[in-house]
Amino acid sequence: MEILIKDCNWIITQDEHRRVLRRASVLVKDGLIADIGRDLSGGDVVVNGEGKVLMPALINTHTHISMSLLRGYAEDLPLDRWLKEKVWPLERKFTERLCYVGALLGCLEMIRTGTACLVDMYYYAGMVAKAVKEAGLRGFIGQGLIDTVSDDRASDENLRRNFLTETYKAIKTIRELNDPKIKPIVAPHAPYTCSDELLMESQTMARRLNALVHIHLAETRREQMMFQRKYGCSVVEYLDKIGFLNGNVLAAHCVWLTRRDIGVLALKGVKVSHCPISNMKLGVGGVSPIPELMESGVLVSLGTDGPASNNTLDMFETMKFAALLQKHNRWDPGAVSVQQVLDMATVNASRSLGLENVVGRIEKGFEADLILLDIRSPNLQPIYSPENLISNIIYAARGLNVDSLLVQGRLLMLEKNFQTLDEEKVYGLVEDALRELGIKSSNNIRHEKNGNYKLTNR
Template structure:
């Protein structure tokens, strides 16, 4: 495959180079050449920006049919309504929801998504059929849920696109024994482990009342933190806890739109986290709390939220946000072969239509502050063209 005469290439390499009028040759699922004047037939990328596909580090695609059921509700009313409706979802509906969620992800420029919901082994097949790179888990809250993890590990062994994650829901829905079991499975099988943590002040208060410690301190105490740990939300954490996250080399999935929509009342201290060298990726959460899967929106909102909250326009730059949605997202999920455009990397790329987004005084700035998912024209995942001119190729 050849992407010819790209108007701009956002490499996201170590120097964050932006290449003009270069072409990209892909063989198999890897980038093998980036140069000017590569001969051969290919996709005409004049008038397009080519960039790494966006990486969504936290979603629940199986909830797709519940979008809009309880907007503008207080958090715990929202949870009651959503939990009741989730109980009504059949496996077939969840698989349809997963398909619709993946389609929305692809159309909005996401090439890798971490999706946690029920019926994980069955959802793997949907990812593979649509050509989507992903991480899949079923959230564990009870001991018998751990049996699902063994099947998930088995069913993803031969997949080039889908990897498993072992996932705890949260401290308030998982006993200490379950959290320790997830920790041990993660270590034994070399898997990433995930938990929703410090999302609300109530959670932190309840955890402290139950354990004598705040949420992150508790996870550190039981050995749950570590380099394979993904901490989702991490909104209500103090400076000492940021230090614990950094010391243990855990990663954070920041979901700003979901947190704002549910009115959690806090802003994750992402600027401080980045300052301590913590890897922070971006996520949408579900369409019930967002209400879409457009990662370009997360890019812009991340910048605006932290500039406003910290009263500092320089504290969250457009380049930092782009890093969080690409390089940091990959690292957050334990990947080192996507998130950049350079020779030897896997070919997870998107093209963005430049029309209506100029003038191009700053290419990355325009992408972060002006673009949205509707600007995406083509998507290549694992070297395969999964969307061309906004038409999905595998439906």
């Protein structure tokens, strides 16, 4: 199968030299980028690149896509209350089917907004992976692991056994999908919800599976204070003492860090997924020290977090917030550059996942995870230089500017039309899921015969 993406106005390669090409085409053959240049021919399918920018598809390194069903459900609460009073009680009603439906909705949004690859931690991870496969996306999917909900971090053996059982079940399901784009990961939820025994068992499991370890880390000041009171050191230092940290760990958030913590993360090769929007929305009170992390050699990528704490899966929005938050917090407009932010969502993310020679760049031999952005849009004009183009993508673009998405050379969206998922069918499944969860709308908009709409209470 050949796809020719012809006569693009611009191509952002993200190659080693960060070249931006003008008036060029890309030929995709059997899922790989076969050629890049002008006057290319061929293609079983020809996609018009006129008025568009071709760039690597984005990579979301931390999310919980099944939480699409909880978008807008629990608002304006601090993280601890948000989890304990709202999210966890409702999640107890979640079934395999509900997680699958929520994941389908999340996949729709990611396709629509230009994300090709995700790292997901949630319940019923096998069903999440099933939805990701149906959508055609690339995924690193893990069952969240929890065995303690008390400040003493004592393991609840029943809880631990149940979560481990679900983890092995999810791994088996993911492997049976027989899709090399979808890989199982090991996902201990957080140091405050996992005992030392479970954390180390997670690492043992990951080594046996040759899998990534994904964890929430240093998200709130409360977490840091808990470890300082109990162990006399920061949560990062504690994880280092027990031997948990290594280059196989992808840590989400990393907001409340000391200089010493940053040094430990750098020394151990831990990767960081920065989630600026959920950190701001949940009021964690701090800002991840991204410039210091990068200066120390820590590989930083970007995550949206879940749709209940963001509330979107739009990585373009996340890129903008990642840039603005650092500038605002540092009183320094040069704290993080637009190129550094674009790297976080592409080449840094691919390196974090061991895909640095697979995706994240537009180069011959790389797999064709690509997006076309429609620049015939008022929010993306004018474009007069490569530097201005990158700036517009970070500060002005929105996911809804995405015109087409390819993953491994397969069109998942073409000219804003979904190719793999039935949009209306997914919305119908979501409505059924909300009824099953008992989430009812307090208002209803009724269409009147005179053509007007009337807001009524039910």
